[in-house]
Amino acid sequence: DGGITQSPKYLFRKEGQNVTLSCEQNLNHDAMYWYRQDPGQGLRLIYYSQIVNDFQKGDIAEGYSVSREKKESFPLTVTSAQKNPTAFYLCASSTSRGQRLETQYFGPGTRLLVL
Amino acid sequence: DAKTTQPPSMDCAEGRAANLPCNHSTISGNEYVYWYRQIHSQGPQYIIHGLKNNETNEMASLIITEDRKSSTLILPHATLRDTAVYYCIVRSASGTYKYIFGTGTRLKVLA
Numbered sequence: 001d002g003g004i005t006q007s008p009k010y011l012f013r014k015e016g017q018n019v020t021l022s023c024e025q026n027l028n029h030d031a032m033y034w035y036r037q038d039p040g041q042g043l044r045l046i047y048y049s050q051i052v053n054d055f056q057k058g059d060i061a062e063g064y065s066v067s068r069e070k071k072e073s074f075p076l077t078v079t080s081a082q083k084n085p086t087a088f089y090l091c092a093s094s095t096s097r098g099q100r101l102e103t104q105y106f107g108p109g110t111r112l113l114v115l
Numbered sequence: 116d117a118k119t120t121q122p123p124s125m126d127c128a129e130g131r132a133a134n135l136p137c138n139h140s141t142i143s144g145n146e147y148v149y150w151y152r153q154i155h156s157q158g159p160q161y162i163i164h165g166l167k168n169n170e171t172n173e174m175a176s177l178i179i180t181e182d183r184k185s186s187t188l189i190l191p192h193a194t195l196r197d198t199a200v201y202y203c204i205v206r207s208a209s210g211t212y213k214y215i216f217g218t219g220t221r222l223k224v225l226a
Contacts (some may be wrong), residue, residue: 004158033213042202042216043159058213090158103149104214106158 003027004107006091011112013085014077021076021110023091032074033092033104036060043090049074077111086114119203124221127197133190135220137203140184145209148179150188152199153219159202162188193224 004025013019023032031050035043045058049068063082068074074093078085089110094102127133139148142173151166156168163170163177165186170177176189201218 003178006158035214037214040218042218043214045213046212088156092158103164105161109156111156 004091004093004105006084006089006107006110008110009066009108011110012115013112014115016080018077018079019112021078021089023074023076023107024072025074025091025107026072027086027093027105028071029093029095029105030071031102032068033094034058034064034074034076035090035092037088037109044074045071046089051052070090085112087112118215119217121201121203121217121220123218124223125131126223126225127190127193128226129195129226130192133193133197133224135188135203135222136185137188138185139203139205142183142205143207146205148177149184149204149206149214150175150177151202151204151214151216152197153202154189154196154199159216162201163200182184193222195224195226198222198224 007022025067033048034046037043044060045064046060046064047058049055051073052068055066055068064080065077085106091104091107092102147164147166149160150162153159161175163172165177179186200219200221202216204214
């Protein structure tokens with residue numbers, strides 16, 4: 001089945017620790033995105049990538065880092081600089097590459113909790 | 116991208132049509148209306164989108180008013196599994212890549 005997978009479903013972070021959230025898609029989509037969702041709120045864009053080896057900051061990139069070495073994968077690292085990392089993290093992908101009106105499809109999400 | 120206004124919550128009886136309104140009075144000519152829904156603790160699910168004509172797919176129908184200042188998402192026969200938060204989003208083909216999700220409408224389908 002084609003789709004977007006995120007792992008793990010739940011992740012616990014200790015103070016001062018970096019953690020990496022996985023996002024993989026087999027939809028052959030060019031563009032991938034990371035959003036953060038806090039309780040009762042909408043989604044906020046962290047980073048996005050339109051093509052392999054290229055990515056741009058979204059609205060709340062501070063304390064996060066990404067890489068896009070493969071078309072299928074767009075991992076997100078939550079660094080110790082992110083002071084309030086507890087949230088629901090959503091990965092999405094779309095057929096982009098010059099088509100700005102594209103439909104984004106979302107993964108199931110990773111819930112990050114700080115110990 | 117234009118902003119949208121949705122009621123915070125709605126109830127609907129199982130088997131009846133659920134009509135979810137969205138106001139986008141500042142929408143411009145090249146902006147599309149998208150609908151997503153999010154079931155608790157899951158990723159948002161794409162439902163439908165449209166520009167000015169009414170649209171229908173296997174999940175829902177989208178009715179856009181002639182002046183395009185508002186729209187209604189219709190779930191023709193709501194089931195308990197349709198209980199979710201429904202988001203109305205306006206996006207431009209020349210706008211940014213991000214989706215601006217507001218707080219949406221929490222639809223509760225009652226048995």
